[in-house]
Amino acid sequence: MSIEIRNVSKDFGTFHALRSVNLDIESGELVALLGPSGCGKTTLLRIIAGLETADQGHIVVNGADTTSKHVRERNVGFVFQHYALFRHMSVFDNVAFGLRMKPKATRPAEAVIKQKVHELLGLVQLDWLADRYPSQLSGGQRQRIALARALAVEPEVLLLDEPFGALDAKVRKELRRWLRRLHDDLHVTSIFVTHDQEEALEVADRVVLMNSGQVEQIGSPQEVWDHPASPFVYGFLGDVNLFHGRAHEGEMLIGEDQHGLRLASPEHSDVQDSKAFAYVRPHDLDVQRYVVGLNTADQPRGIVAKLTRAMVIGPIARLELLPLDASAAGSGDIIEAQIPAQHYRELDFKEGDTLVLTPRKARVFVA
Numbered sequence: 001m002s003i004e005i006r007n008v009s010k011d012f013g014t015f016h017a018l019r020s021v022n023l024d025i026e027s028g029e030l031v032a033l034l035g036p037s038g039c040g041k042t043t044l045l046r047i048i049a050g051l052e053t054a055d056q057g058h059i060v061v062n063g064a065d066t067t068s069k070h071v072r073e074r075n076v077g078f079v080f081q082h083y084a085l086f087r088h089m090s091v092f093d094n095v096a097f098g099l100r101m102k103p104k105a106t107r108p109a110e111a112v113i114k115q116k117v118h119e120l121l122g123l124v125q126l127d128w129l130a131d132r133y134p135s136q137l138s139g140g141q142r143q144r145i146a147l148a149r150a151l152a153v154e155p156e157v158l159l160l161d162e163p164f165g166a167l168d169a170k171v172r173k174e175l176r177r178w179l180r181r182l183h184d185d186l187h188v189t190s191i192f193v194t195h196d197q198e199e200a201l202e203v204a205d206r207v208v209l210m211n212s213g214q215v216e217q218i219g220s221p222q223e224v225w226d227h228p229a230s231p232f233v234y235g236f237l238g239d240v241n242l243f244h245g246r247a248h249e250g251e252m253l254i255g256e257d258q259h260g261l262r263l264a265s266p267e268h269s270d271v272q273d274s275k276a277f278a279y280v281r282p283h284d285l286d287v288q289r290y291v292v293g294l295n296t297a298d299q300p301r302g303i304v305a306k307l308t309r310a311m312v313i314g315p316i317a318r319l320e321l322l323p324l325d326a327s328a329a330g331s332g333d334i335i336e337a338q339i340p341a342q343h344y345r346e347l348d349f350k351e352g353d354t355l356v357l358t359p360r361k362a363r364v365f366v367a
Contacts, residue, residue, distance in 0.1 A: 077150030
């Protein structure tokens with residue numbers, strides 16, 4: 001089922017939850033609504049479901065306007081963060097609930113319901129738990145049962161609101177892989193809300209980045225990671241360092257001219273001496289030792305910083321550095337760099353050493 005969201009806005013008093021949101025979702029697609037708390041992603045999901053009413057705009061499903069339809073008429077499956085399973089019902093009865101609540105004219109026979117429920121429990125790999133109660137299940141098992149219950153009514157659209165948010169990191173990672181495999185088998189048009197960047201990038205076909213009630217960027221996980229459309233997107237998708245400077249005719253200067261670092265920014269070739277800032281991911285920083293007493297001209301070109309902390313975690317060494325020129329990184333912020341642990345050992349860096357950081361890749365924005 002395809003979904004068209006057209007100029008959807010929603011206010012809660014003076015708070016603008018959504019501002020003229022437009023979005024197209026293709027049939028069979030798995031889309032992530034990603035953004036910080038309060039950005040409007042859950043409000044949009046609830047409007048699609050019919051649990052909230054938009055102040056303006058339309059929701060069109062397969063060419064039919066469903067904006068004024070009651071939630072019961074929309075044929076959506078909804079999975080909540082905290083499972084919302086009925087505690088007094090067994091796993092079997094929880095999954096069967098939606099089928100048994102159908103109008104008498106469309107309600108399947110009990111034998112058909114029994115077969116359907118066991119098929120769904122097999123699909124989520126929990127058929128052996130049919131007689132247990134929610135309190136006897138782990139968090140990951142409860143969430144899979146909640147998903148089976150949502151799928152039981154054969155929804156045209158599956159909506160998931162922070163489905164793994166209440167689970168620990170290991171279970172969350174296992175379940176998102178499982179959800180991706182399940183979606184590949186079923187091809188139900190699905191939208192899930194998350195504030196977890198890794199989750200969205202790993203699971204979704206497309207990611208919708210939201211901020212302050214608006215869509216900042218839409219694209220495949222690779223597109224939004226490689227080509228962030230705005231400073232917000234760059235800053236939200238993973239760890240990033242922010243450097244301040246001036247842009248002029250296709251270059252950005254960080255630091256003082258004679259000691260500074262110049263970054264090519266051909267996309268800003270028409271800019272004349274304007275305030276600018278560059279985003280650099282920790283793994284895109286080249287790290288070298290600053291040699292005391294060496295002529296400035298012979299030193300590596302880059303940002304001079306003191307190593308304040310080093311953490312070797314598995315194959316990666318994570319470095320925290322304080323720039324000696326506080327104006328290079330905003331308000332003297334700590335700079336984070338990542339290098340292979342073996343490389344770190346070979347260079348024999350020690351906390352307190354002065355190092356030079358040179359970006360291999362940067363994205364420049366003009367203020």
